[in-house]
Amino acid sequence: MHLVKRDDPRAFEVLYERHSGAAFSLAYRMVGRGNVAEDVVQEAFLSIWRSGARYERARGSVRTWVLGIVHHRAIDQLRRSSVHDKRRASDEGIEERVEARERTDAEVARRDEAATIRSAMDALPAEQSHVIELAYFGGFTHTEIAAILETPVGTVKGRMRLGLEKLRNSLRMLEMPST
Amino acid sequence: MTTPARDHDQWADSLGAWLLGALPEDEAAGFKRHLDECAICRDDAASLQVAADALPASAELRTPPPALKARIMAVVEGEAELLHAAGPESDRPQRRSWLAWLTPRPALAWGLALLLLVVGAGAGLLAADALQGGETITAQVSGGGRASLEVEDGHGRLVASDLPAAPDGRVYQVWLDKGGASPEPTDALFSPSSDGSAHVDVPSLEGVRRVMVTDEPTGGSRSPTGKVLLTATT
Numbered sequence: 001m002h003l004v005k006r007d008d009p010r011a012f013e014v015l016y017e018r019h020s021g022a023a024f025s026l027a028y029r030m031v032g033r034g035n036v037a038e039d040v041v042q043e044a045f046l047s048i049w050r051s052g053a054r055y056e057r058a059r060g061s062v063r064t065w066v067l068g069i070v071h072h073r074a075i076d077q078l079r080r081s082s083v084h085d086k087r088r089a090s091d092e093g094i095e096e097r098v099e100a101r102e103r104t105d106a107e108v109a110r111r112d113e114a115a116t117i118r119s120a121m122d123a124l125p126a127e128q129s130h131v132i133e134l135a136y137f138g139g140f141t142h143t144e145i146a147a148i149l150e151t152p153v154g155t156v157k158g159r160m161r162l163g164l165e166k167l168r169n170s171l172r173m174l175e176m177p178s179t
Numbered sequence: 180m181t182t183p184a185r186d187h188d189q190w191a192d193s194l195g196a197w198l199l200g201a202l203p204e205d206e207a208a209g210f211k212r213h214l215d216e217c218a219i220c221r222d223d224a225a226s227l228q229v230a231a232d233a234l235p236a237s238a239e240l241r242t243p244p245p246a247l248k249a250r251i252m253a254v255v256e257g258e259a260e261l262l263h264a265a266g267p268e269s270d271r272p273q274r275r276s277w278l279a280w281l282t283p284r285p286a287l288a289w290g291l292a293l294l295l296l297v298v299g300a301g302a303g304l305l306a307a308d309a310l311q312g313g314e315t316i317t318a319q320v321s322g323g324g325r326a327s328l329e330v331e332d333g334h335g336r337l338v339a340s341d342l343p344a345a346p347d348g349r350v351y352q353v354w355l356d357k358g359g360a361s362p363e364p365t366d367a368l369f370s371p372s373s374d375g376s377a378h379v380d381v382p383s384l385e386g387v388r389r390v391m392v393t394d395e396p397t398g399g400s401r402s403p404t405g406k407v408l409l410t411a412t413t
């Protein structure tokens with residue numbers, strides 16, 4: 001289904017308003033620099049616009065779909081730029097700086113949700129959370145992670161899967177709402 | 180009971196990496212093909228997807244700057260205007276009668292600018308390198324930066340780096356020169372990223388001799404009015 005007709009910028013603007021915060025947050029977390037995160041979000045939303053926002057409900061919520069596109073664009077950015085090397089050197093993306101601003105109820109809920117997921121991540125064995133961080137937020141491939149950690153590729157893959165299984169189970173116990 | 184796909188053992192341990200986007204492109208494509216025929220992996224993927232989908236929500240909330248929205252909406256509104264002008268059924272690049280291109284001044288100015296660019300650059304600067312399964316054409320860029328046109332299955336993609344920003348209040352627009360009096364406009368409007376990079380899909384290249392980019396008002400133009408940024412000869 002198309003969420004936005006290509007001659008309806010206002011509908012697109014609503015989509016942007018609704019999801020740009022999460023999109024920018026994810027992009028920033030991945031690339032670690034505001035101007036690069038802006039580029040990622042711009043590319044992602046323009047690709048959504050140009051595709052007529054072709055969304056398949058079976059693949060999850062609209063937010064999950066938008067963030068999936070942002071994630072792919074950020075990985076592209078990381079893999080084609082020197083940002084990757086800089087992040088690799090400093091591991092800077094792990095620390096976060098939250099901008100002070102007025103919080104709406106929705107934002108408070110989002111922050112609670114973020115805290116819940118981080119808590120579930122923190123509960124993972126360090127070697128599992130580390131490979132998930134490097135893969136999902138760092139944009140590294142399994143072979144790159146194996147080289148970084150000096151660990152066999154098979155072990156890295158196993159940690160990724162085990163980590164996701166434990167994370168899923170934790171989220172079930174915490175009764176996380178579907179994202 | 181479901182019969183596992185023949186290559187299940189080969190791919191089963193890649194599921195976590197695939198969900199996290201950590202497989203290289205060729206491996207990811209192979210895994211996706213396997214997923215299409217392996218019910219076990221599909222079930223496992225569906226079961227673990229909830230964990231992968233939760234990860235982005237763990238990022239601290241940040242507010243995108245208003246200027247980002249302004250940039251995106253300028254392109255969106257510009258493209259919507261072009262589509263609107265082309266009619267309700269149109270979601271494709273506009274095609275105009277060549278008679279419409281006889282509007283003298285902008286076309287003439289554009290032609291002169293292009294002529295100067297091409298003469299100044301010299302034919303040797305427009306190089307085409309044939310590649311297996313596609314073609315990459317090096318574009319001539321004026322004003323700094325690099326660009327190439329990647330051609331695959333009759334469609335193109337402009338990939339550029341270090342481009343100058345478009346002048347204030349203007350965006351770049353892609354044009355298709357088919358040997359007529361003036362080039363045909365497309366709805367491909369773009370602003371380079373802050374590092375000067377741009378990736379722009381170009382519509383069908385059938386009959387196209389040259390792909391060009393000029394700076395134009397935010398909504399784009401029906402005939403070129405700005406300076407030629409780059410040309411790629413197909």
